[in-house]
Amino acid sequence: MSTSPFGPAADKFRDERTRVELDRLLQEAVETSKRLVELYKKEAGKYKRLAEMERERRREVEARLRACSKLLDEGPDLEAKLNSLIPDAVRAVASLPPPPETSQLQIQLEATERDRDAFAELLDTATQERDAALRARDAAIARLQPRQDGERHLGEAEALKARLDAPTLRGVLEQAHHHCSSLVITADLDETKKLEHHQKAPHWRIRLAATLATMQAYAEAKDLARARGGRAGPELANLKAYCASQPFPLLAEGKVIVSEGQTASSSPRGKAQRTLRVPEDIDPSGKAVMVEHIRIGDGAPPAPRLHYLDDTDRRGLLVIGFFGDHLYNAGTN
Structure with missing residues (x-):
């Protein structure tokens, strides 16, 4: 029965x-x-996780508790062991030597430093003698080869001079680069162009070859003296002294100039012209002042000169920094 006033549908x-x-x-x-x-x-x-963490913490606490209980149980034994060790430790400390005074330590330090410096000096000397011996050996090998090839017996410097012979001044210097192991040539070889066609060029080539051969012989003689464990004598003090000591020198002593006049060596222009290239192991700046020189030509212009640095006392080398026209001095100002 419908309960809605609108009928069954409602x-x-x-x-x-x-x-x-x-x-x-x-x-x-x-x-x-x-x-x-x-x-x-x-x-x-x-x-559940919190409960597991709590159980883990509890296990850790129980483990620490057991460890502490064990230590407490062992306490009397540990105390007895420590008490037995104390007298031995006291006696060991009492038997130690007293600490040295500061002054004694200073004296010992200074003695050690002197020994160190002495050993360093001996090592440096031994190294120089070894290097000199090696250079002397290389020079001897270089001398032996031409003789094995049939070269007639000449004096060492004369034989070397013959091998340096070349048709040009530049060629002589290039030959020296190959045959003179103790010479380092940093000079600008183009400077020779101005001299090659001069009427005296053949004479200069001969003198240049004699000069280079003498410089190599001088360096070798100093190397040989050191290789034998001695020191170079006064005849090897410098190139000029070496030439003076030779009975028949290829290079006359008077041609070797070991110093310059005041104007040439100290004036800005003169010093600048004589500041020439050197290997960096000789001078870290790569340059050095070269006042020592050799008169290749006579006094008349262009009067060619060869400027060099004598480093035979340290490196066993002679550095040729310039070959060409006479550099500036008071006479050429």
Whole structure:
């Protein structure tokens, strides 16, 4: 029987709407229940982890407690052991020597430093003698080869001079680069171009070859003296002294000039012209002032000169920094 004033159709519509509303409420209840279940699971997992952590901390505390109990049980024995060791430690400390005074330490330090410096000096001397011996050996090998090839026996410097012979001044210097192991040539070889066509060029080539051969012989003689464990005598003090000591020198003593006049050596222009290239292991700047020189030509212009640095006392080398026209001095100002 219809309860709605609008008839059975209205009752049916109301019942359908009620059922839909009940389904919606039921679905919401199901979703809410699922969320609550997930939440309870998470909370249960958290409490489970906390319980496990608590059990782990408890196990650690119990382990420490057992260790402390063990130490407490061993306390009397440890105390007895320490008491037995103390007298031995006291006697050991009493038997130690007294600490040295500061003054004694200073004296010992100074003696050690002197020994160190002495050993360093001996090492440096031994190194120089070894290097000199090696250079002397290389020079001897270089001398032996031409003789094995049939070269007639000449004096050492004369034989070397013959090997330096070349048709040009530049060629003589290039030959020296190959045959003179103790000479380092940093000079600009293009400077020879201005001299090559001079009427005296053949004479200068001969004198240049004799000069280079003498310089090599001088360096070798000093190397040989050191290789034998001695020191170079006064005849090897410098190139000029070496030439003066030779009975028949290829290079006359008077051709070797070991110093310059005041204007040439100290004036800005003269000093600049004589500041020439050297290997960096001789001077870190790569340059050095070369006042020592050799008169290749006579006094008349262009009066060619060869400027060099004598480093035979340290490196066993002679550095040729310039060969060309006479450099600036008071007479050429």
